[in-house]
Amino acid sequence: MTEATATATAGAGAATASPRYTRANPFPARLVVNRRLSGPESEKDTRHFEVDLSGWGLSFEVGDSLAVYPTNDPELVDEIIHTLGATGDEQVPRPKGEPTTFREALLRDYSITQPTPKFLRAIAERASAAPTLTYLLAPNRKQDLETYLWGMEIVDFLSDHPSARFAPKEFVGLLTKLQPRLYSVASSLRAYPDQVHFIVDVVRYESNGRLRKGVCSSFLAERADDVPVPVFPTVAKHFHLPDDPNTPIIMVGPGTGVAPFRAYLQERQVA
Numbered sequence: 001m002t003e004a005t006a007t008a009t010a011g012a013g014a015a016t017a018s019p020r021y022t023r024a025n026p027f028p029a030r031l032v033v034n035r036r037l038s039g040p041e042s043e044k045d046t047r048h049f050e051v052d053l054s055g056w057g058l059s060f061e062v063g064d065s066l067a068v069y070p071t072n073d074p075e076l077v078d079e080i081i082h083t084l085g086a087t088g089d090e091q092v093p094r095p096k097g098e099p100t101t102f103r104e105a106l107l108r109d110y111s112i113t114q115p116t117p118k119f120l121r122a123i124a125e126r127a128s129a130a131p132t133l134t135y136l137l138a139p140n141r142k143q144d145l146e147t148y149l150w151g152m153e154i155v156d157f158l159s160d161h162p163s164a165r166f167a168p169k170e171f172v173g174l175l176t177k178l179q180p181r182l183y184s185v186a187s188s189l190r191a192y193p194d195q196v197h198f199i200v201d202v203v204r205y206e207s208n209g210r211l212r213k214g215v216c217s218s219f220l221a222e223r224a225d226d227v228p229v230p231v232f233p234t235v236a237k238h239f240h241l242p243d244d245p246n247t248p249i250i251m252v253g254p255g256t257g258v259a260p261f262r263a264y265l266q267e268r269q270v271a
Helices: 074-083 102-108 117-126 131-136 139-149 154-160 168-172 215-223 259-270
Strands: 027-036 046-052 065-068 181-184 195-201 204-207 210-213 229-234
Touching (some): 027 215, 065 215, 074 154, 117 131, 117 154, 131 139, 181 195, 181 215, 181 259, 210 215
Antiparallel strands (some): 027 229, 046 195, 065 181, 065 229
């Protein structure tokens, strides 16, 4: 799904009074329900989240998505800082805005899981011995590199190649900006005014002896109860219900999950 800025129409009487929430100006929502749907015996952790949008002033249609800005796992941030021999208090540039501390930048501004090509090249150049990585960075080894990188994160390369040293300012220059994640709206504003619901599989798996976590799904499941959850709407123009409520619909979800169809059913019930 292509991301878009917020083009949802404003609610009655709110168009001029409410700001337009976008990627650059997300709304500080609150997580009010965080409920596990999977049974205790299930290895899968599927969650039902309810987010309070009081004061939002905008509307969205069922079929649309909401983008969520997560923060990174503080434990992973601390591990990276420790591995680099830093304190976390060093001043570093942000992708946009005034400089901040190394710890805050890793927590809120940069993607710290997936290695970037620039980061991999820097490891290969600085490590005292990284023959496998050097070999796989050759232009004709792209497929082999992708296979090698599966389940590998930035912290793995820092731990495996301690001779590759980076100053905090230099390190963040090898990273990309932390991006929002899109979730299909699983509720109707008609049924639940000032709320949006999500149904999310929390990503957790083991690789190379480490527990890996999805950045945003683990943020919502583990760390969002007492902090603002920045969100903005994205419109799916070709995924809306027909204007005529009597028009039959067939719901097929190849990869989308049940979330948008839960919203469709709620919308039809109150239509």
